[in-house]
Amino acid sequence: MEARAIKKYIRSSPRKMRLVVDLIRGKNAAEAFDILKFSTHFAAKNVSDLLKSAISNLSNYEDGKAFDPEDCYIKECYVNQGPTMKRISPAPMGRAYRIRKRSNHLTIVVATKFN
Numbered sequence: 001m002e003a004r005a006i007k008k009y010i011r012s013s014p015r016k017m018r019l020v021v022d023l024i025r026g027k028n029a030a031e032a033f034d035i036l037k038f039s040t041h042f043a044a045k046n047v048s049d050l051l052k053s054a055i056s057n058l059s060n061y062e063d064g065k066a067f068d069p070e071d072c073y074i075k076e077c078y079v080n081q082g083p084t085m086k087r088i089s090p091a092p093m094g095r096a097y098r099i100r101k102r103s104n105h106l107t108i109v110v111a112t113k114f115n
Contacts, residue, residue: 002111005054014104029069076109
């Protein structure tokens, strides 16, 4: 059995988020929490919160049966690019620089080991 959690419009670039997601892909959920806890990346908190949500969704599919993170593993996790906000910054000699504030969409799919 598997469950999915999606978080959209995270204000971080997809490239930075992929660095964190690559650390936990295919790992046990308990091991992934440990990796995210000691990660220095700002994006690790968003990934950790979404992983908790995916495990909670898994327990809701099973009529409220609580799942231990030891019993789950991360089947899929990927980051897609979200919309980019375009801003203008003043530059010398009357010019302007374009600032692109990127966002991303994060998806995590967890499954039970005895599936």
